[in-house]
Amino acid sequence: MPSEFELIARYFARPAKRAVLGVGDDAALLRAAAGAELAVSTDMLVSGTHFGSDAEPRALGHKALAVNLSDMAAMGARPRWALLSIALPRADARWLRGFSAGFLGLARAHQVDLIGGDTTRGPLNVCVTIIGDVPRGRALRRDRARSGDDVWVSGELGNAAIGLAHRQGNVRLKPAEARRCTRVLDRPTPRIALGTALRTIAHAAIDISDGLAADLGHICERSALAAEVWMQQLPRSRVLARLGAAAEPALIAGGDDYELCFTAAVARRADIAALSARLGLRLTRVGRMRRGRGVRLLGPDGPLDARDKRGYDHFG
């Protein structure tokens, strides 16, 4: 007789359309497309660290996959296959129904097959591995930025951080604003179409999960370059515009928006404008890469000082 946890595993079982062999053997079997490289990434989300014990299971299922899809977007990879391991204190049917609806709904939307995983008893923990493909040599890496490149970001920054601050009682939003910001926080949209389109346009890319300053800092470090960012150019929603200077830390150090930051040659500005129009997605030029080290934030009155920057770490 199957255990309750085997029954859970079956809850997630779906035919694998794009795999040689899906769930049910010692391993799944895949074939990479000819001329493709595989991009592989994993994320672990823990109750109490990444989400509250009262997190809505459907949103959590969505987000657990979304943050992994975002890593594929940042590589210019098309996500193909996912593995999902869950530790649960007990087999809770309501929780599982919600979680699997959120996870599998987003998987279906991106034609991602769930091909394996593990289910066990333990403190709530969700570990997802995602595998995608990208034509050889076309992946968007962090170490390929060039001096003189423009720095771009997609969408708007800081909404998720402000949504979290609202939920924690640290900022007061109007109901419509709160709905919008917490939706970005709970159900981020991985920028897959943008990532694959950028393969032939961008030099380097990263997804913004720890805040623009920190994540652009990774591009700088890996590319052995500096970046300057013009604070006034940062794309902000009406909510953040209304909050003014109080929202600046969220713009610079707010994670969880899962937008992309990328660098591209100045000569590609028209291509990027056309891409923005085609995708219906705001793409904003916010700075440039130069020789040196680290990220320099330029406000209307010149560089932000170290004290300002330290304050932003609280949003990291």
Place this chain on the structure above:
Amino acid sequence: MPSEFELIARYFARPAKRAVLGVGDDAALLRAAAGAELAVSTDMLVSGTHFGSDAEPRALGHKALAVNLSDMAAMGARPRWALLSIALPRADARWLRGFSAGFLGLARAHQVDLIGGDTTRGPLNVCVTIIGDVPRGRALRRDRARSGDDVWVSGELGNAAIGLAHRQGNVRLKPAEARRCTRVLDRPTPRIALGTALRTIAHAAIDISDGLAADLGHICERSALAAEVWMQQLPRSRVLARLGAAAEPALIAGGDDYELCFTAAVARRADIAALSARLGLRLTRVGRMRRGRGVRLLGPDGPLDARDKRGYDHFG
């Protein structure tokens, strides 16, 4: 400044020799060999469920990878790349030194690259994803057994279960016996060389992680066949031989040995004997596949009755 958990991540960072791009970007990049399929599997090990909170970290690091390598062996795949996610209550240098030594030591022995992962704060949880390759169409699947096939097992069965029973005070072993059995429990040997050699010999295979009866049952179910197993043929160590009938449940339902169970045509017996000699590994014919459903255990006095089988579930 890197957080303590970023420092942990660096503890595990090693150059990826067999990947296009290893740790340090949004995803790792791999190239599959021409004509290869990729085998992918994941396992989550949780403190309090799979191991005690006092588990020796080096053994735990070894075992976390070993159980995943065993899945590769059971598919006839050669393991190539691993991802390791850890949730830890706190950054404990001693624990991490031990764990990484166990994990990376075994990875090195099998030429497996650690290409990614995640480190976070939370109740102790280790999630490993393993990726291997196997020539197209050559993977050892559970659903390919044929009626009339011999059933084989590698090594000896039940040592790990007896080691666990000893540790729990349920059986009394001599010191040398205890050392031997708990070593199998704590540091199982994944049968990689056997698995790859079986690609052209076996029809179906599985690794024995839940006990022979349960795991051979999976082959039966997926191949829509029955199996009969001759209890007296089961390969037992001197310890189990000494314990006699008391050890039978460990032979049939003891997990954690991570030996392979496979089926092959009668015509391949000589090849399997030669393989056993070449690998220096005991391979024992313990039963056969036939039409029908389920696993039938045959003792010296005929089939074991349901009461006996129920007793074995405690070892599952």
